[in-house]
Amino acid sequence: MRSFSRYVALFGAFTLAVIVTPQTAFGAGSREPAGQPAQTLTLYSGRGESLVDPIVRRFEDETGIRVNVRYGGTAELAVLLSEEGSRSPADLFWAQDAGALGAVSDLLAELPERVFAALPDIYRSRAARWVATSGRARVLAYSTDRADPGDVPASVFDLTDRRYAGRVGWAPTNGSFQAFVTAMRVNHGEQATRSWLIGMRENDTVAYRNNTALLEAIGAGEIDFAITNNYYLLRFAANDPNFPVAQSFFGARGDVGNLINVAGIGIPAASGKHDAAIRFVEFLLAEPAQVFFTGEVYEYPVTDRVEPNALLESFSTVLEFSPEIDLDSLEDLEATLALLREVELL
Numbered sequence: 001m002r003s004f005s006r007y008v009a010l011f012g013a014f015t016l017a018v019i020v021t022p023q024t025a026f027g028a029g030s031r032e033p034a035g036q037p038a039q040t041l042t043l044y045s046g047r048g049e050s051l052v053d054p055i056v057r058r059f060e061d062e063t064g065i066r067v068n069v070r071y072g073g074t075a076e077l078a079v080l081l082s083e084e085g086s087r088s089p090a091d092l093f094w095a096q097d098a099g100a101l102g103a104v105s106d107l108l109a110e111l112p113e114r115v116f117a118a119l120p121d122i123y124r125s126r127a128a129r130w131v132a133t134s135g136r137a138r139v140l141a142y143s144t145d146r147a148d149p150g151d152v153p154a155s156v157f158d159l160t161d162r163r164y165a166g167r168v169g170w171a172p173t174n175g176s177f178q179a180f181v182t183a184m185r186v187n188h189g190e191q192a193t194r195s196w197l198i199g200m201r202e203n204d205t206v207a208y209r210n211n212t213a214l215l216e217a218i219g220a221g222e223i224d225f226a227i228t229n230n231y232y233l234l235r236f237a238a239n240d241p242n243f244p245v246a247q248s249f250f251g252a253r254g255d256v257g258n259l260i261n262v263a264g265i266g267i268p269a270a271s272g273k274h275d276a277a278i279r280f281v282e283f284l285l286a287e288p289a290q291v292f293f294t295g296e297v298y299e300y301p302v303t304d305r306v307e308p309n310a311l312l313e314s315f316s317t318v319l320e321f322s323p324e325i326d327l328d329s330l331e332d333l334e335a336t337l338a339l340l341r342e343v344e345l346l
């Protein structure tokens with residue numbers, strides 16, 4: 001529970017009044033009558049309704065198993081799950097990032113080995129208590145008007161160079177950014193991370209509230225580069241094929257600026273419905289759901305049986321450029337937040 005207490009320390013500001021939102025059922029009347037509990041699953045979802053709803057409906061149609069979904073922030077739901085402990089109604093916890101899953105892994109059941117069979121190692125949790133459902137990568141987005149591919153440096157560490165002064169944006173409050181900083185701490189140490197953060201700040205890196213705002217700022221000419229997640233640009237480009245932004249991995253293989261993170265799912269050990277819950281997990285890992293993740297939301301599939309969206313960098317490129325990182329190590333957000341506060345980014 002050590003990891004959970006870290007999480008509570010982080011997110012303790014959320015009150016349970018906020019966390020305990022009304023449960024959302026899919027479609028009026030979709031709940032099973034009492035007496036058939038084995039055929040109804042309760043899913044805690046930190047992923048958004050527009051993504052989850054079509055998947056849940058398809059699962060219900062194919063299996064006859066009902067799924068009631070409680071939506072919330074990934075961190076909030078991790079706290080709720082921990083507060084509820086063995087009394088939790090949750091049969092599944094679908095999270096936006098590996099850190100949240102790591103923080104509650106003590107409460108999750110070990111998953112059967114077959115669940116991991118098609119997953120590349122890069123997506124595997126060592127503890128086998130949750131499984132990645134889709135991947136996303138950190139990238140450098142840049143203005144196609146004011147920069148070109150040759151301006152993308154070898155490493156995210158190079159962005160403290162004077163040639164980038166005042167030209168780069170970041171989103172310090174964003175969870176993906178913080179996971180990236182955690183990865184930097186894990187792979188490069190506290191001091192190197194502190195120095196980079198201070199160097200970036202002193203290089204007049206511009207803070208924005210989130211990743212969407214970063215992309216908008218490049219489009220509006222406020223900044224020329226942004227460190228962000230790979231799928232935002234593709235969403236902009238879907239609406240405006242001429243959106244004047246491109247993106248790239250940093251040039252050096254294994255650079256922490258090219259971090260992969262995952263969304264993933266686990267089954268609370270207290271759930272009495274493991275068989276049905278595992279069917280849902282396997283449904284997310286099967287081809288139709290994986291095609292949906294990459295086709296509709298521009299994430300990477302976690303199985304090589306499904307081709308990534310053609311608009312994404314190829315998965316072999318991702319494997320080539322992403323750093324080696326133990327996804328279980330990303331749970332240590334508390335020290336990352338402390339460091340971000342220390343350097344006055346939060």
Ligand SMILES: [Fe+2]
Pocket residue numbers: 176211229
């Ligand atoms: Fe995001």
